[in-house]
Amino acid sequence: MQHPDLPIVDDGVLAELLSSTGDDPAFVRELLETYLAETPEQLQAISDAIEADDAAALVRPAHTLKSSSATLGAMRLSALGRELEMAGRSGSLAPDLRETRDAAAETWASTADALGAWLAEHAS
Numbered sequence: 001m002q003h004p005d006l007p008i009v010d011d012g013v014l015a016e017l018l019s020s021t022g023d024d025p026a027f028v029r030e031l032l033e034t035y036l037a038e039t040p041e042q043l044q045a046i047s048d049a050i051e052a053d054d055a056a057a058l059v060r061p062a063h064t065l066k067s068s069s070a071t072l073g074a075m076r077l078s079a080l081g082r083e084l085e086m087a088g089r090s091g092s093l094a095p096d097l098r099e100t101r102d103a104a105a106e107t108w109a110s111t112a113d114a115l116g117a118w119l120a121e122h123a124s
Contacts, residue, residue: 006075008107009114013073018122025122032115035072039065043101043108046084050093050101058088065104074111080104 014028021027045061066081083100087093 003076003079006079008074008076008110009118010073010075011118013071013075014118017072029119029122032072032119035068035074036112036115039068039077039108039112042068043105046104047101049088050097053093055088055091055093058093059085062088069111072115074115077104077107077111080107 017031018025018028042061042065046058046065049055049057049061062081062084064081066078066085069075069078069081080100080103084097084104087097087100
């Protein structure tokens with residue numbers, strides 16, 4: 001599922017995060033840069049687990065994707081991560097899970113662009 005009802009990036013979450021850090025854009029920038037660097041690794045681990053039909057191996061990277069995405073306002077990617085995590089926790093991977101993986105990869109591209117724009121807008 002694509003989750004078109006959810007924003008690619010919820011600016012309100014980023015604004016709350018910025019506020020909760022005492023308006024420290026450098027700290028938020030560091031969080032975003034780490035997320036941008038590590039998410040492709042999570043997506044690769046998810047893909048590897050699906051290709052190996054290894055439900056147990058899917059759980060951790062999908063959970064990380066879900067949680068880190070939600071923390072930084074990437075709500076659509078978080079929802080896809082949740083679907084992938086639940087599939088892994090079910091113990092068996094449905095053939096259509098590849099569609100969810102592909103949707104996550106497509107959503108990641110849009111998410112990375114949106115977060116890159118936020119970083120550019122909040123450059124120190």
